[in-house]
Amino acid sequence: MENVYITIAGLVAIGLVVYFWRRARRQDNTRTDLKITGVRINPPSGSVLPANTPITVTLDYRYTAPREPLHIWVKILDTTYDSIYEGSRDSLEPGKGQVSRRVHLTQAGTVRELFIVAKNQEFVEVFNQPLAVDFTYEADDEADEEWLNDGRGSEITGVKVSIPSPAVVQAGTRIDVDLSYAINTEEGLDIWVIPETEANMTYEGTTGRQAGTGVVSKHFTVIDPGKLSSVRLVMKNAASQTVYELRVPVDYTYTA
Incomplete structure (x- = not known):
């Protein structure tokens, strides 16, 4: 029986060590010597x-x-x-x-x-x-109407998220979004997925324009607890003009 108590005590001690190590690691990654x-x-x-x-x-x-x-x-x-x-x-x-x-x-x-x-x-x-x-x-005085409207008529043809909604999600969880697109300009379009919330959040910026048809992966993260009811899909052309915009309803509840 004594050995059982020692074993249980040892497991508890190990558990506490692991807990404090993980907590310290989480705390450490909020500080940098960059x-x-x-x-x-x-x-x-x-x-x-x-x-x-x-x-x-x-x-x-x-x-x-x-x-x-x-x-x-x-x-x-x-x-x-x-x-x-x-x-x-x-x-x-x-x-x-x-x-x-x-x-x-x-x-x-x-x-x-x-x-x-x-x-x-x-x-x-x-x-x-x-x-x-x-x-x-x-201002770029040489920009003509055709260039400013380049890419209009392009569209997002499919949306697939890594966490389907409705869902309860821990705040800070990254959600990936695969977007199928059909883009009608050889110059290509930049694509964003933007969570519509006043909470602290981040989303992937431009990483290069897409052209033709295909699938591109984007991601966003809501950092604070709360509700998220929509994300906005945006495509901009080489003149930085928005030529496509779509609000997609979602239902995420973010918890601490």
């Missing part, structure tokens, strides 16, 4: 650019914590003007490395700051560093 060791911007700060001209930011980095990949973006957070940023198509890995991201205004305006934003695997923001820049965007 350092941006080099920044190259092309075209250079001070440039005057036509609307929709991308700014490419190449980053050298190093970090050891958390011991997991990090998603990273370069964003324009000033909402005075419409902007588009490239999605986190390749993650940072612990150690040293280099990554490039693109961002631009879709209309005339100025950009005084870019922001380097990194999130962990649960899409919790762990890093946000501003970059002072000075870009002026001018």
Whole structure:
């Protein structure tokens, strides 16, 4: 009997060790020692650019914590003007490395700051560093009506989600969405799946335009508890004009 008690006590002790180790690991991945060791911007700060001209930011980095990949973006957070940023198509890995991201205004305006934003695997923001820049965007006077409307008539022909609704989902769960598309422009269209909620959330940015017919996978994550009743499917052309938009009803309840 004594051995039984010792065994039970040992199992309890092991369970407590595992619990606290997992809790510490979860806490650790909300902190990072990420350092941006080099920044190259092309075209250079001070440039005057036509609307929709991308700014490419190449980053050298190093970090050891958390011991997991990090998603990273370069964003324009000033909402005075419409902007588009490239999605986190390749993650940072612990150690040293280099990554490039693109961002631009879709209309005339100025950009005084870019922001380097990194999130962990649960899409919790762990890093946000501003970059002072000075870009002026001018309206593209050469844009004609045909170019602005390029891709109209394209459509999403099928939607498949990784977690069918209605469903109860833990906050922070990534939901993948496979979209079948029929796109009628050789230039291709950018596609987004955007959760319509005031809660803290994230969704995959542009990772390259799609053309013809096929299937593309996108994802989104709602980070806070609450309800989600719709997602918005958006397609934009090379002129950053929305040529297709569809609201899809869903029924997700997010819990803590």
